[in-house]
Amino acid sequence: MRILHTSDWHLGQHFMGKTRLDEHSAFLDWLVAQVEQHRVDAVLVAGDIFDTGTPPSYARELYHNFVVAMSRTGASLVLLGGNHDSVAMLNESRELLKALKVNVIPGAQAEPEQQLITLHKRNREPGAVLCAIPFLRPRDLLESRAGESADHKGRALQQAIADHYQDIFERAQGRSAQLGGGLPIIATGHLTTVGASSSDSVREIYIGTLEAFPASAFPPADYIALGHIHRPQKVGGHEHIRYSGSPLALGFDETGQQKEVLLVELSSAGLKEVTPVPVPVFQPMKRIKGSLKELAGRLSEAAATATGERPVWLEVTVTEDDYLSDLQARVQALCDGLNVEVLMVRRGRQERNGGLMAEQKETLSELTPVQVFERRLATEELAGGDEHELNRLYAQVLADLEEQA
Structure with missing residues (x-):
């Protein structure tokens, strides 16, 4: 199974009075070419597809044109909501995009099974089971109680996120067994982890409640595809827990970074290899x-x-x-x-x-x-x-x- 992991596109970003339309258009064309060149089976976009919850019309057009172009490659596509994305906006075309083999997970779902996706290879055989976990908002997981301290809320939220991951992971194990066993399990996420190196253009997610999620709290998935941090990196030195980073420099502090997407190969034995694919610089x-x-x-x-x-x-x-x-x-x-x-x-x-x-x-x-x-x-x-x-x-x-x- 070969997947391509990317995140934090921020379509529609208005950067110091400048549009990023041409850059994003060039990147998405380049990304489709990589999917075809490397015979990718599935593309995972781990959140922050758009820069705001009300993206301009040209950003939505880029999004839909990319979906159509991807449908012609034979690869499946999974789009996950981030903290910048509007759940309602991503939901607008969710059912329609299913016809193009696209799974959209805007936020935490009422039924956990909706966040469980069987990823298929190009020959239509099952290749992996995906725990499709988007950005998790506190109101999705917790009931607010008056008088609770910030520390207590932070600990409760961290535990609720860990429990959510564990629940979906256990269901993924069951799905893998139903399909004959031996399928690798992939998880996604859009959050800050302990020790991740951030940048100026990253907006904090859980200010006052949760600063960072410990890597040890993730379930033992074969690969964990993360978004939110714009600098590509491993988490805690783990090969299988990765931020792909943003494909464009979203702030001047990111200009020295080599932007990349990640080509991930898995087998029944688990993770085989992660290969960074450098993204060209479309705007110096x-x-x-x-x-x-x-x-x-x-x-x-x-x-x-x-x-x-x-x-x-x-x-x-x-x-x-x-x-x-x-x-x-x-x-x-x-x-x-x-x-x-x-x-x-x-x-x-x-x-x-x-x-x-x-x-x-x-x-x-x-x-x-x-x-x-x-x-x-x-x-x-x-x-x-x-x-x-x-x-x-x-x-x-x-x-x-x-x-x-």
Whole structure:
């Protein structure tokens, strides 16, 4: 059985005033070509298909065109909802897409059997049993009780997620036995795991209730295909628990990453091999930093990496000690005649005591509410017990707001 694992497409993303339409279109065409070239039996998309719950019409068109193109390859397709996806929107065409051998799992299902899918090889023989688990919202698994602490809610949610995985996994074992045994079991997920390396463009899922799910709490599936973290990686060093990462750089902090999809081969003995397939760069992006004098040369170097007619998108950090009111204009003047486009100009600032913005040059939009609160607390002289209590109360407020959302 050969599957292709991908996630976090974020179709419809509007990046600093720029559409990603051409990039996403090129990626989806490339992905279909990989399915045909590698004779893939099934494609798993582990969440965040869209960037928002109300994607623009062109993003929906890309989605449906991809489904049609995939139906012509002979491979099956499983689409799972992520925290960015709307359950209602994915449900709109769910029944219609079944006619094209597409399984859509927008959220946790009322009947657990609906999250159990038999994946077939191209010759129509059963090849694997899939525990199709999407992003799990707290309200899908727990009943809210007034007065519970954030810590208690977090532990309860973590246990509920673990129980949900175990329930679907045991049903998968039963399905495998019904089909003669020996079928590998695959699971999916869209969540943060302990030790996963994140990036600025990843929005926290369980702020105030669950920060990360331990890898040890997953059932012993032969392969676990995860989404949500944009950096491709193994979880806890395990070969069989993987994030495929996003196929496009969704923030400037991701520009140094080699984006990939994962080609996974399984047999009756379990996992055979995982092969990363590098995704081409469809839109060059770079971060450069330096004084105005240094930037002149670095901008020329960046322009040299342009491919075709596409300009290189840049985030420029200027490390000048003096405050310059015309900084944006000065940077733009340096770009004259170069095949680059500056999307963001930052001022490099040294970390100061009492400042919310650190040397990493973060903006409020790049910080989670918890990080903002922690950095604000750091500006006050508080006793250790007071700081702990304020953090606890703030976590409780976030948990309550999350339940009401």
